[in-house]
Amino acid sequence: AAMGGNLSLIGAPGNLIAQSTLAEIGLSFGFFEYAIVGLPILICGIIFYATVGHRLLPDKKASGDGGSFETIGNFDDVPTWKKTVSMVILVLTLLAMIFEKKIGIKLCISGCIGALALILTGVISEKDALKSIDLKTIFLFGGTLSLASALSIDLKTIFLFGGTLSLASALGETGAGEMIAGKVIAMLGDNPSPYVLTFVVFVLCCLLTNFMSNTATTALMAPICISIAEGMGADPRAVLMACVIGGSCAYATPIGMPANTMVVGAGGYTFMDYVKAGLPLIVIATIVSMIILPIAFPFFP
Numbered sequence: 001a002a003m004g005g006n007l008s009l010i011g012a013p014g015n016l017i018a019q020s021t022l023a024e025i026g027l028s029f030g031f032f033e034y035a036i037v038g039l040p041i042l043i044c045g046i047i048f049y050a051t052v053g054h055r056l057l058p059d060k061k062a063s064g065d066g067g068s069f070e071t072i073g074n075f076d077d078v079p080t081w082k083k084t085v086s087m088v089i090l091v092l093t094l095l096a097m098i099f100e101k102k103i104g105i106k107l108c109i110s111g112c113i114g115a116l117a118l119i120l121t122g123v124i125s126e127k128d129a130l131k132s133i134d135l136k137t138i139f140l141f142g143g144t145l146s147l148a149s150a151l152s153i154d155l156k157t158i159f160l161f162g163g164t165l166s167l168a169s170a171l172g173e174t175g176a177g178e179m180i181a182g183k184v185i186a187m188l189g190d191n192p193s194p195y196v197l198t199f200v201v202f203v204l205c206c207l208l209t210n211f212m213s214n215t216a217t218t219a220l221m222a223p224i225c226i227s228i229a230e231g232m233g234a235d236p237r238a239v240l241m242a243c244v245i246g247g248s249c250a251y252a253t254p255i256g257m258p259a260n261t262m263v264v265g266a267g268g269y270t271f272m273d274y275v276k277a278g279l280p281l282i283v284i285a286t287i288v289s290m291i292i293l294p295i296a297f298p299f300f301p
Contacts, residue, residue, distance in 0.1 A: 002257060003038070003041055003042045004038075005248055006035065006037065006039075006042070006244075006248050007032070007035045007042065008034065009029060009032075009033075009097070010031075012214065012215075013214070013218075014217070014219075015244060017218045018222055018240045018241075018243065018244045021240065022236065022240060027236060029241075031100065034241075037289055037296065041245075041288050048284055057277050058269060060269070085118075085123050086118060086123045086124075089114055089123070090114070093110055093111065093114030096110035096113070097110050194294065194299035194300065195294055197299065198239075198293055198294060199290060201221075201243055202242045202245065203246065203286070205217055205242070205249075206247070206282060206285075206286065208220070209256055209257075210256045211255065213250070213256060214247050214257050217247040218243060218244060218247040222243060225239040229299075233300075234299040234300060235298070235300070238293070238298060238301075239299070241297045245293070251274070252274055253274050254274050256274075
């Protein structure tokens, strides 16, 4: 699930954060452009786990927390026309997102139109649509802490993500991001090698993401990466791609991304289970990225 997030623009929150950062300077990534690096990592990861890596996966009895994962919904009573219409709307919405530039409709607008179409056609009721909205995600970016408290949402999560996103914004507005970028460039010498800089950005994001989440890492590092690119006259897209892919390698801890945390109780996993199963995948992702990134996204095209 984690590896698949780098196949499209909407595959993970970090992808959209990087896109928003690029939009501020008039640049962007294509809908499937992340897959240039993400797909080879996915293929190598599948081959690794299918041949050798499965031996590193824990084999434990699931705890009582896993009961919710055993429940399978019964959709026999859902009319066939609803299933058909929902599938058609899904396909059309994805096509609109993919061809965003050609049709002139922003990705977020296409998503809203698709959601409204489901309600207007009667596939889903307005009440059910509202229930499906993840309020934690809304508060993650909105930061409405008082309402979060009223709804008994975990404030630690709000402060962690909301605070980091605010910090990321402050880095760009106060010039702190530019200062950090200058320090990084200075440490690498007067004429830093694009390959070395790619590796440094990738590894730094990779380390951070395993302890402060992939979303927060990308939000924090994106303005710094833009400053680094501008400071050395490099292509911002190249630096940000290294940032996003590195920031998605949250494989080695249970707190790196929500998907990791969700299955801790269900699988009865320990911290070291994630380290053993995820660390080799980080090494694989790093090797694949260091081969493809300089070719597909050169710093000085």
